[in-house]
Amino acid sequence: MTRLKSRYSKKRSSFPLFLILMLLIAGAGGYIFVTYFEGEKPLITGHDFPEFLGKEATVLLTVADQKSGIRSIQISLLQKDQEKLLLNKQYPRASKDNGAGTQKEKISLVINPRQLKLKDGEATLKIVATDYSLRGLLKGNVNILTHPVVIDTKPPRVSIIHSERYIKPGGAGIVIYTAEDTVRQGVQLNESYHPGFPLTDGSDSKFISYIALPYSTTKITKSVIIAEDAAGNRTAKPFSTVLNKPQQKKDKIHVGDGFLGKKIPEFEEHYPEMKGDLLQKYLYANRTVRSMNNDKIRRLCANPTEKRLWSGKFLRMAGTSKAGFADHRTYYYKGKAIDRQVHLGMDIASTRHATIKAAGSGTVIYADYLGIYGNMVMLDHGQGVFSLYSHMSQINVSPGDSLEKGAVIGKSGTSGMAGGDHLHFSMLVNGVFVTPKEWWDQHWIDVTIDEPMVDAKF
Helix, strand or coil, rough: CCHHHHHHHHHHHHHHHHHHHHHHHHHHHHHHHHHHCCCCEEEEECCCCCEEECCCCEEEEEEEECCCCCCEEEEEEEECCCCEEEEEEECCCCCCCCEEEEEEEEEEECCCCCCCCCCEEEEEEEEEECCCCCHHHHCCCEEEEEEEEEEECCCCCCCEECCCCCECCCCCEEEEEECCCEEEEEEEEEEEEEECCCCCCCCCCCEEEEECCCCCCCCCCCCCEEEEEECCCCEEECCCCCCCCCCEEEEEEECCCHHHHHHHHHHHHHHHCCCHHHHHHHHHHHHHHHHHHHHHHHHHCCCCCCCCCCCCCCCCCCEEEEEEECCCEEECCCCEEEEEECCCCEEEEECCCCEEEECCEEEEEEEECCHHEEEEEECCCCCCCEEEEEEEEEEECCCCCCCCCCCCCCCEECCCCCCCCCEEEEEECCCEEHHHHCCCCCCHHHEEEEEEEHHHHC
């Protein structure tokens, strides 16, 4: 009885040890399986994969594997029965030195279809990522990502219908052309880019671009029509235009203490950073504030309405011309020249608080105070053409208002850098100040814009 009990006790004592051993083996096996036979595929993330591949395109992607680490990445381009290997990169296995191995890799790959001798047409971008898992008969987990693309290496075809033959500094004109299957097209004239717009509603191949030269232009160094397609192919079609140089007018402006005492408080209210005495503050306004204001005006012109909203010549307010476009002004204080600036508009004086009307049909894009311009209104007339009205005493419109030619927008005044009640009127083409005289002239409108447009539609 005693011996039998002893054997039974030994069996009972050995059973927990066996169970613990089996649990340890199972745990170790589970750890090994989870660690070395993990089943999570590498993650492939494409960053704005292109729809088109032009002469050269860049593909950006990220491959990540936080478990066993990346083993390899292959990228290829498939077209019909061809497969061109673009990238085949192998990565070292995890070790004590590099920890978990490569867990994340960013790829930037430049593809040139012509060098690969692939034809224009449909193709497939293929990315294969493999990790160091022992699954799949030790081959690892594999993730495959495919992305359809269109190979297009032919630049857009551009044909010139009409281009401006003569243009002067501060002058404007148009270029009409055809460009097919483009995502961006326009005219580069010296340093300024002038976007193109459909010549007529529904037109998908004929475009018009309003162009202009700054008043300070001394020669034309570049005049090309630029067209780009979705694949990034680019065409630059040159055209010829002759620069007519106008005579510059010079003017003298005398600044007195009375003017400074009246004007500087107005500017201090809007530009509290002004420092120094009255003259120093005046120079800050005439230089720095003027520059900031003109930058703001150029930004306002950056997104014009695509449809032409105006017709016929622009209206000129009745009154006497007090200053002309591109007058080169020298400012004097107590007989000494203190500054030089260029006047970028026409000053017209009439009766005090004269009614100001819209020079052409358009949309109000600005109606507020703006430094040297004082209370100012800007109208977008479509396709890059803008008009500007400043020094107003009263504004009757708000941004977003659609106005017909002749609609009342406010009253003249002396706000901003104005010595007396008048309207400062400016015309702009894609942010470039141009002479209003051309736009007030129906003959110029007919010959320069409307007649070439009519001819181009046929």
